[in-house]
Amino acid sequence: MExxxxxxxxxxxxxxxxxxSILNNKKTKIQQAGITLVALIVTMVVLLILAGITINLAxxxxxxxxxxxFASNIYAMQTKDEFEIMEQIETEIATITxxxxxxxxxxxxxxxxxxxxxxxxxxxxxxxxYQLFYVDIVGKYSNKEPRIWLQYKEGVGxxxxxxxxxxxxxxxxxxxxxxxxxxxxxxxxxxIRKKNSxxxxxxxxxxxxxPDNWNETYLAEGDSEKGAYAIGGVSAELFCDSYNQIRxxxxxxxxxxxxxxxxxxxYGYLYKPLNPSASIQKDGYSYVTxxxxxPISGDIYGTHGGRYKWISSPSFYAYDNVCIKYDxxxxxxxxxxxxxxxxxxxxxxxxxxxIQLIN
Numbered sequence: 001m002e003x004x005x006x007x008x009x010x011x012x013x014x015x016x017x018x019x020x021s022i023l024n025n026k027k028t029k030i031q032q033a034g035i036t037l038v039a040l041i042v043t044m045v046v047l048l049i050l051a052g053i054t055i056n057l058a059x060x061x062x063x064x065x066x067x068x069x070f071a072s073n074i075y076a077m078q079t080k081d082e083f084e085i086m087e088q089i090e091t092e093i094a095t096i097t098x099x100x101x102x103x104x105x106x107x108x109x110x111x112x113x114x115x116x117x118x119x120x121x122x123x124x125x126x127x128x129x130y131q132l133f134y135v136d137i138v139g140k141y142s143n144k145e146p147r148i149w150l151q152y153k154e155g156v157g158x159x160x161x162x163x164x165x166x167x168x169x170x171x172x173x174x175x176x177x178x179x180x181x182x183x184x185x186x187x188x189x190x191x192i193r194k195k196n197s198x199x200x201x202x203x204x205x206x207x208x209x210x211p212d213n214w215n216e217t218y219l220a221e222g223d224s225e226k227g228a229y230a231i232g233g234v235s236a237e238l239f240c241d242s243y244n245q246i247r248x249x250x251x252x253x254x255x256x257x258x259x260x261x262x263x264x265x266x267y268g269y270l271y272k273p274l275n276p277s278a279s280i281q282k283d284g285y286s287y288v289t290x291x292x293x294x295p296i297s298g299d300i301y302g303t304h305g306g307r308y309k310w311i312s313s314p315s316f317y318a319y320d321n322v323c324i325k326y327d328x329x330x331x332x333x334x335x336x337x338x339x340x341x342x343x344x345x346x347x348x349x350x351x352x353x354x355i356q357l358i359n
Contacts, residue, residue, distance in 0.1 A: 101355075104118070150347045168212075183237060201266070228347065230348075240271075
């Protein structure tokens with residue numbers, strides 16, 4: 001009996017200990033679970049903070065994404081520059097390799113390096129007599145495409161530009177108006193094109209530079225499809241380049257002759273003197289050329305007909321003045337658009353149109 005009670009008490013103690021262990025284990029597990037949950041929350045908070053920092057670093061103004069985009073843009077710009085450089089090189093190569101074929105009166109090919117010796121010589125074109133005026137080897141007046149410039153031998157018409165004012169080509173960036181007046185285009189082209197109206201010196205030149213006014217009479221049939229065109233006269237810059245080339249002058253020479261564009265309320269050209277002699281007017285609006293250096297009589301620069309002739313550039317002298325050449329006085333000067341003057345139309349030919357001199 002006593003033994004039975006002892007065994008029962010022992011079982012009771014074991015059961016109580018077991019229950020206590022179970023409770024302790026549950027408590028431990030609950031505590032562990034609580035610690036795990038807190039750790040999880042802390043971890044998530046830390047991760048969110050790190051994520052925020054990462055996103056900020058990636059997306060702010062100095063972030064990785066922006067820097068990556070910036071690097072991408074720089075690479076694109078460099079690639080573009082490389083393409084532009086390559087295009088420029090290709091253009092220069094094309095310029096060098098594009099044949100400009102001009103034959104002398106005997107049918108012999110003229111060395112292009114000696115072409116200035118033939119300026120002023122006559123050419124039969126469109127069943128009319130012209131003179132070889134200038135060969136633009138580097139395409140200064142035609143977006144880097146070599147061109148041959150002929151000038152009509154005779155002065156024609158009695159033209160009052162004030163009766164023919166127009167705006168053709170002034171607002172168009174790549175028009176003939178701008179191509180043959182490159183210094184004006186470079187300095188003031190964008191500014192002028194933005195205007196709503198233009199002064200008469202620009203509008204008078206627009207008439208001279210519009211091929212629709214000249215092609216029918218002075219351009220051979222079918223040549224316009226090849227890129228040729230006729231205008232009312234050469235520009236001031238073209239005149240100077242031809243005149244310098246025939247005399248073998250460069251910008252390093254004191255007597256280098258050039259027309260430069262100026263602008264304020266008026267846009268147009270002034271002339272740089274050939275030399276400091278007293279015979280040259282110093283105002284820049286008129287300059288006397290040196291007739292003794294002309295290649296042949298009755299030449300392309302003056303002494304032909306003794307008349308004033310319009311050339312296709314505006315003068316800086318006044319809002320209605322256009323550049324002219326005075327044949328008898330062998331000078332470049334200016335006149336208002338209201339004057340009645342003649343013209344010597346000019347034809348611009350691409351190099352694939354071959355010409356032959358007749359004298």
